[in-house]
Amino acid sequence: MSSLATDPDLIRIGNCSGFYGDRISAMRDMLEGGELDVLTGDYLAELTMLILGRDRMKDAGLGYAKTFVRQFEDCLGLALDRGVQIVVNAGGLNPAGLAVRLREVSDKLGLPATIAHVEGDDLTGRAAELGLGSPLTANAYLGAWGIVACLDAGADVVVTGRVTDASVVVGPAAAHFGWGRSDYDQLAGAVVAGHIIECGTQATGGNYSFFQEIADLTRPGFPIAEIRRDGSSIITKHDNTGGAVTVDTVEAQLMYEIQSARYAGPDATARIDSIQLSQDGPDRVLVTGVRGEAPPPQLKVSLNTLGGFRNEMEFILTGLDIEAKAELAQKQLESWLTVRPAELDWTLARLDRPDADTEERASALLRCVVRDPDPNKVGRSFSSVAVELALASYPGCSFTALPGNGSPYGIFTPGYVDAAEVPHVAVHADGTRVAIEAAAETRALADVPEPELPEPLPTGTTKNVPLGTIALARSGDKGGNANIGVWVRTDAQWRWLVHTLTTDEVQRLLPETASLRVTRHVLPNLRAVNFVVEGLLGKGVAYQARFDPQAKGLAEWLRSRNIDIPEELLA
Template sequence: MTLRIGNFSGFYGDRFDAPREMLTGGEVDVLTGDYLAELTMLILARDRLKDPSAGYARTFLRQLEETLGLAHERGVRIVTNAGGLNPAGLADAVRALAARLGVPVRVAHVEGDDLTARYPGALAAHAYLGGFGIAACLREGADIVVTGRVTDAALVTGPAAAHFGWTPADHDRLAGAVVAGHVLECGAQATGGNYAFFGEGGVSLRPGFPLAELHEDGSSVITKHPGTGGFVDVGTVTAQLLYETGGARYAGPDTTARLDTVRLTQEGPDRVRIDGVRGEAPPPALKVGVNRIGGFRNEVVFVLTGLEIESKAALVRQQMRARFAESRPARVSWDLVRTDQPDASTQETASALLRLVVRDPSQEAVGRVLSGAAIELALASYPGFHVLAPPGKGSPYGVFEDVYVPQGDVDHVAVLHDGRRVTVDAPQDTAVLDDVPPPALPEPLPPGPARRAPLGLVAGARSGDKGGNANVGVWVRSDDAWRWLAHALTVERFRELIPEARELPVTRHVLPRLRALNFLVEGILGEGVAAQARFDPQAKALGEWLRSRHLDIPEALL
């Protein structure tokens, strides 16, 4: 029997009316909402500092107020990690809402992920739990299950395990659900949103949200409701499969899914079958995301217009350095962005931007010093001096760190709708992760004429962040293009095309079944998204930058 699991949220702030769209657009058995990311946990932690009863995604409550009755009428269960740092608090709020609306629903929640007390100085430290706590709640009749920090895929493995009766030993089936969950977790990214070849399926202003038709053997079909925007094809599913992943082993607390076994087949319009997925025992340790305040940050952007851009930038740097000699922040970084064009027809396109960012444990060091130094130059620096905005007092920034604890050291508990507490045992069968031996590469294309052109003419890409690291997944859509890409885009060539990576550890993972390469770049994002170490702090567009770079491409592919 098929289990239809839909998604209505890929992040905290996603389309507000998506739950109603999913409930009214077609058949669905379970709706999942993913609200949590590394940065979201920090935001919720700061909310909780101001109000101990806070710490969850309040948007979910407002969405539920409009759709709870409809979900109950249609028998649709809802599973969400909107509980954030306070799943019990959100569960209570949902019960109060249901009572006020007169809708008789059973609400359960999952807890045990909060390990903040174990990490002195942390604002939030949460283990990534698996799906069997969710499964326990659903098996006992819950209509709504609220969790804190679980893996994104757990929102799918939990309902699937409950529905099909899977046990922790069903690694292949669980791995199939993990892959389906990974495709669903970011909402419209699976239906044409943020897609490299976005124009080919017809530009959609409002892509629909995805759903998976799961089967008892772990296979699935990724689709969407009829008549909704966007499209689902092998490319959109491949792109999402590569998002924020590493090598062939995609590890989680329920199972380790082998991405090198995934088989994708276009079954029909807006229908992509996923099968063949193999699973292995999960690792013995759980990932814990630790968020701390790293200090204070401030910035100012100087606008340099017209001629002698480099000389103007050098002058203001020297002037600021002289001022910093009196009281220098702990970390100072400069970036000159050459947005200027010669003989420009507008002042804006004649201007470059010089960005100065300072960090320090002291707010005064990044506030008063930077503000005074930058503003005092207003009449005493390069010609045409002005800034995009005057610097403020400086604001705190967060840093993110991954640590690991044994699975058995975490108290994973399902709190049922009637108040009973069910302990979820750690898996007995675990396996330490090892690298998968590199697969054989295809035969290279025979020599032939080539042309200098952007990589993106033949390859798609999607990139994202994991703490301070970034991944860039690159894929092609024909066997000949794969024969070329597998040999042409080496680690050395990647470093040439992405100069920021030249001094950083870069690992290439080969996924022949997806015709894909996945590059993991360590440390390119510093201490994580909240630290804002680079122009694109989550590496969302790193893949698009790579696609824009030129290299010699066989004319037969162009």
């Protein structure tokens, strides 16, 4: 193989993008900041696929992450000089088109880079025959072996379409160490390392509950996984960069967007409940003990459809009688509409407080969201009618924005197809196409039985304080579901948490979840419990079912809720 890594037992893989729109300078920062063997970037998310799908509707030559082209043009020479291979999923819906564009840039710069790509994930044209309906985009989550084939053939740069977020890390590691497809523990170790660094600075202090503990969070550095031959890894960052790498910042990312104790992927299923984390020096966290299993027989498919059109108007309600003012505005608007949209949702956010010292702190927000397949029913016929209330409604009636037309919204749904039904093709720089076979051995996913719990903490004096006084948490979205991972730092705190924070208690603390199905998964090695809240996000992030459509702040809401905590745990 042609890996540029010089240590046969170690490969240093960095990340320079956690989403489409992340820090544009990160690629150069990572290449100049210290030693790397491979630089990866994750540009795709459920919402991104919809955005790229709309780009492709306008121009069939698009459908990839255009910001990556800018980074590539700026940094290709530096990467080649440093001997750093680049592996990214920026190809989105058009990895072949991106590869062509990158070769044009390479030729213009006079830099002879070998550029390969991976394709086959796009199932849009076959969606109906596969039982996936008629979506705008349908992309299967491919694994790492197409990337391995490209790197083994000497590629300097590999671009992919929809692969799993961890695959851009698993591929280089598997290629470097020569792992086989049944080396499940090693592959799962790389999957976990890839999951930790895939979201960039979320592993180095970004979006971290105890953020005030970090000395310098002004500009956190991007993470690096030093992966070893046995699949264990060290998570770190370049010297003299902001943020921090601690057991808790790493665990915060581990908790992000997971479901059960099994983290399924097309190459291996990683057992989250097997992971051991330990500090291995300043800004160095050791990840060991990861057990792997054969992947499931089906691949997940990201399905995006255009759900219709959406619009909203937001009323400002100030001072006294907030509830009555909201009731009047709702009654008036609904009675004045000559055409009623298919969906009309009202939300009153009581941000006001009594005897407020500023007008803003005396005000609440009443939001009306409408959706309909017909754009005319949610356009000016809705928003202009709302504004017509301005002089005819409650005292102080005003709005946060001017009336406007509706805009299209998308719906995300997951689909599943047999892995053998999905072509997986490595396309080398010379055009040679290599078919990647589906996994020969598979294992159907099943929930892990709840482990034996520690003895409860003896009853003692408690204090009613926010859960976040001792607990950290991280939340995220998976389609219409949300997850909330909660963990603590000591064994005594764990004995209290695992017996106290049940699904019933979460639903009591978070009333918005009370009517939904909530499941709990216990992770003793991490002193963590993970909750999956089904249906909280409606039909996915683009649907915007709630004001926090990706559930980013859900964990912090839970941490802010008061609960009786033993005083001995608060010392």
